Amino acid sequence: KAGVTQTPRYLIKTRGQQVTLSCSPISGHRSVSWYQQTPGQGLQFLFEYFSETQRNKGNFPGRFSGRQFSNSRSEMNVSTLELGDSALYLCASSLSVVGYTDTQYFGPGTRLTVL
Amino acid sequence: TQLLEQSPQFLSIQEGENLTVYCNSSSVFSSLQWYRQEPGEGPVLLVTVVTGGEVKKLKRLTFQFGDARKDSSLHITAAQPGDTGLYLCAGARNNDMRFGAGTRLTVKP
Numbered sequence: 001k002a003g004v005t006q007t008p009r010y011l012i013k014t015r016g017q018q019v020t021l022s023c024s025p026i027s028g029h030r031s032v033s034w035y036q037q038t039p040g041q042g043l044q045f046l047f048e049y050f051s052e053t054q055r056n057k058g059n060f061p062g063r064f065s066g067r068q069f070s071n072s073r074s075e076m077n078v079s080t081l082e083l084g085d086s087a088l089y090l091c092a093s094s095l096s097v098v099g100y101t102d103t104q105y106f107g108p109g110t111r112l113t114v115l
Numbered sequence: 116t117q118l119l120e121q122s123p124q125f126l127s128i129q130e131g132e133n134l135t136v137y138c139n140s141s142s143v144f145s146s147l148q149w150y151r152q153e154p155g156e157g158p159v160l161l162v163t164v165v166t167g168g169e170v171k172k173l174k175r176l177t178f179q180f181g182d183a184r185k186d187s188s189l190h191i192t193a194a195q196p197g198d199t200g201l202y203l204c205a206g207a208r209n210n211d212m213r214f215g216a217g218t219r220l221t222v223k224p
Contacts, residue, residue, distance in 0.1 A: 042216030056211060090157050106157025
């Protein structure tokens with residue numbers, strides 16, 4: 001079974017631009033979560049989608065948004081990029097969302113650098 | 116301030132040594148997970164603990180969930196260079212999952 005895939009793997013943008021990252025979950029998984037990982041803050045939860053609906057949202061500004069398609073693939077968008085948005089963005093998929101006892105499988109991440 | 120505090124932040128040891136890393140919080144979690152992350156990859160789940168006081172073993176790794184379900188520890192016996200990586204704990208509560216900042220372990224041959 002193929003794992004979680006994320007595209008692109010690396011991205012360089014300049015301040016003020018916007019960016020869209022893509023995540024394809026494991027086949028059959030309906031929950032997709034997004035995380036931002038930085039050396040200073042660690043892994044920070046962005047949001048989670050389940051069956052095309054946002055189920056949970058972390059404490060990030062509205063510049064960060066996402067969506068999920070009917071095939072469970074998900075995208076996240078960051079508008080008006082800031083230097084502090086430079087990070088590794090990780091996507092994780094799981095079968096369901098209830099109770100978080102299901103295993104989350106992470107993709108390799110997209111490394112975003114904002115200049 | 117992190118909801119989950121992991122200590123130490125960095126740990127560098129020789130092959131064959133034992134070590135323990137900690138994950139502490141003032142909050143109660145319904146479950147707690149440990150992940151290992153290697154450079155260029157996403158975190159990989161090692162274990163999930165659910166019951167207070169629970170102990171799980173995975174080869175040379177021993178995981179313990181605190182009685183009050185607020186903290187956890189990971190003990191590695193006879194560490195090997197392949198154990199090198201970032202160890203993350205993550206606590207689940209109210210359909211929310213929060214990660215600690217991690218312990219970066221280096222095992223030197």
